[in-house]
Amino acid sequence: MDDIDDILASVSRPQTSQRALDLQALTRGWINERASPDLLPYPSSLLDRVMERLKKQIEAIEEMTGTMDPKSNFTLVITQTELERFKFLVRSLLRARIVKIDKFPLHYRSLVSERPDLLSTVEQQYLTSHQALLSNHFNASFLQHFPQSLRRLDDTAGGNGMVDKPDEDTAVFCRVLRDVVQPIEVHGEVGANEVELKRGDVWVLRWSSIRDLVKTGDVEMV
Amino acid sequence: MYGEQGNKLVVDAKRTQNLPHLPPYATTQVRAVTKEVRDLDREVNTLLAPYTSTSSQASDGTPIKSSSFNPADDPATACNLLVNHLSMRRNKRCLLSYHKTRTDKLEEMAWAGIEGGPAFTSTPSSQGQQTRGSGGSTAESLSAEEEQYMHAYGNLLAAFKGQWTDIDLTGSLDPPKDVFVDVRVLKDAGEIQTEYGSINLTKNSQFFVRLVDVEGLIRMGYLQQLS
Numbered sequence: 001m002d003d004i005d006d007i008l009a010s011v012s013r014p015q016t017s018q019r020a021l022d023l024q025a026l027t028r029g030w031i032n033e034r035a036s037p038d039l040l041p042y043p044s045s046l047l048d049r050v051m052e053r054l055k056k057q058i059e060a061i062e063e064m065t066g067t068m069d070p071k072s073n074f075t076l077v078i079t080q081t082e083l084e085r086f087k088f089l090v091r092s093l094l095r096a097r098i099v100k101i102d103k104f105p106l107h108y109r110s111l112v113s114e115r116p117d118l119l120s121t122v123e124q125q126y127l128t129s130h131q132a133l134l135s136n137h138f139n140a141s142f143l144q145h146f147p148q149s150l151r152r153l154d155d156t157a158g159g160n161g162m163v164d165k166p167d168e169d170t171a172v173f174c175r176v177l178r179d180v181v182q183p184i185e186v187h188g189e190v191g192a193n194e195v196e197l198k199r200g201d202v203w204v205l206r207w208s209s210i211r212d213l214v215k216t217g218d219v220e221m222v
Numbered sequence: 223m224y225g226e227q228g229n230k231l232v233v234d235a236k237r238t239q240n241l242p243h244l245p246p247y248a249t250t251q252v253r254a255v256t257k258e259v260r261d262l263d264r265e266v267n268t269l270l271a272p273y274t275s276t277s278s279q280a281s282d283g284t285p286i287k288s289s290s291f292n293p294a295d296d297p298a299t300a301c302n303l304l305v306n307h308l309s310m311r312r313n314k315r316c317l318l319s320y321h322k323t324r325t326d327k328l329e330e331m332a333w334a335g336i337e338g339g340p341a342f343t344s345t346p347s348s349q350g351q352q353t354r355g356s357g358g359s360t361a362e363s364l365s366a367e368e369e370q371y372m373h374a375y376g377n378l379l380a381a382f383k384g385q386w387t388d389i390d391l392t393g394s395l396d397p398p399k400d401v402f403v404d405v406r407v408l409k410d411a412g413e414i415q416t417e418y419g420s421i422n423l424t425k426n427s428q429f430f431v432r433l434v435d436v437e438g439l440i441r442m443g444y445l446q447q448l449s
Contacts, residue, residue: 054389
């Protein structure tokens with residue numbers, strides 16, 4: 001009976017279209033990205049689908065304005081509003097990512113090789129060229145006059161690392177979407193403690209303790 | 223000496239963060255700090271000279287310096303060296319943060335679309351009346367390196383944006399409310415083409431137009447959005 005439980009569940013669940021699911025995923029991804037201190041993996045397949053649909057909609061709008069049919073005017077306004085909202089979501093998501101990439105460039109550059117899904121190709125190119133530009137600029141402005149040993153930009157010697165990292169222990173607000181079987185450990189002033197995450201709960205927790213749950217989609221940020 | 227000059231740069235950078243425009247590049251300050259680093263480095267080398275012996279040669283021909291200096295034998299020199307080293311590192315950090323603050327500011331301008339494109343590459347005389355608002359003063363307060371950087375970053379940003387033409391990455395970051403808005407023309411902006419035909423934007427006229435068509439003009443101050 002166990003085997004067919006999830007099959008039954010998927011049949012009895014109301015059918016939601018891929019488009020609605022994508023919108024939900026995009027909104028959730030956007031909120032997660034904006035609220036989390038660390039960069040989340042780049043949602044490439046989702047964004048590809050959304051962009052594809054945006055392109056179709058722009059074409060549809062152009063066609064509708066071309067015919068100038070008074071009946072289609074109302075639909076046109078609605079479609080355009082929807083288009084603008086989608087564009088805003090994608091734009092805001094991408095900009096939030098760029099801000100984080102620019103804030104901790106060296107940290108993410110070192111991560112790219114082990115986690116290729118973290119950045120899109122375009123973002124990687126941006127990161128590399130931006131860093132090249134910056135180091136060129138610093139070199140031309142003053143570093144070229146420095147003694148050789150002090151010219152590096154990613155120096156970690158001297159007890160004061162130059163590679164900045166996102167604060168993984170910062171507190172974030174999150175909502176539990178699915179029950180989490182494994183209780184998570186939290187470290188407070190009084191020592192370690194365990195928290196059980198139940199669906200619908202809202203918590204303030206350290207980013208480091210829920211990071212993986214956000215990535216699997218068990219928990220979302222608020 | 224010992225980081226005093228660098229501190230001025232940091233204070234300057236701190237001030238820059240809250241200014242709407244970029245203050246002039248502190249060329250003399252930057253030179254002074256760089257010179258201080260070189261002086262300190264020379265002093266370190268002089269101090270270490272008696273202890274250093276170029277004993278062997280590396281494979282590429284540069285001599286490998288081996289130092290026989292033992293801090294425990296001569297605490298005074300060791301302390302001197304340490305202070306010099308720390309001052310050099312501190313100066314480097316000061317310079318870096320000063321320049322980073324300024325480049326951040328420049329990037330912000332590039333994203334906001336007020337870099338003015340050719341205003342930064344052309345000579346001040348040829349800009350003439352094209353320069354808008356603070357554009358002219360910004361160009362003058364940049365160092366040559368910063369101008370180059372600004373130009374290069376503008377290109378990088380344009381290339382990055384080019385991958386997302388449908389989205390317009392530099393567009394407004396406020397959630398959209400209306401597709402159509404009322405705008406008043408503050409400055410003559412000429413004729414623009416929209417999907418509904420062309421509109422002639424003459425001063426003091428008012429239009430009901432699609433927001434995406436005029437967003438850039440609103441940001442540049444040609445149009446005012448009426449709520």
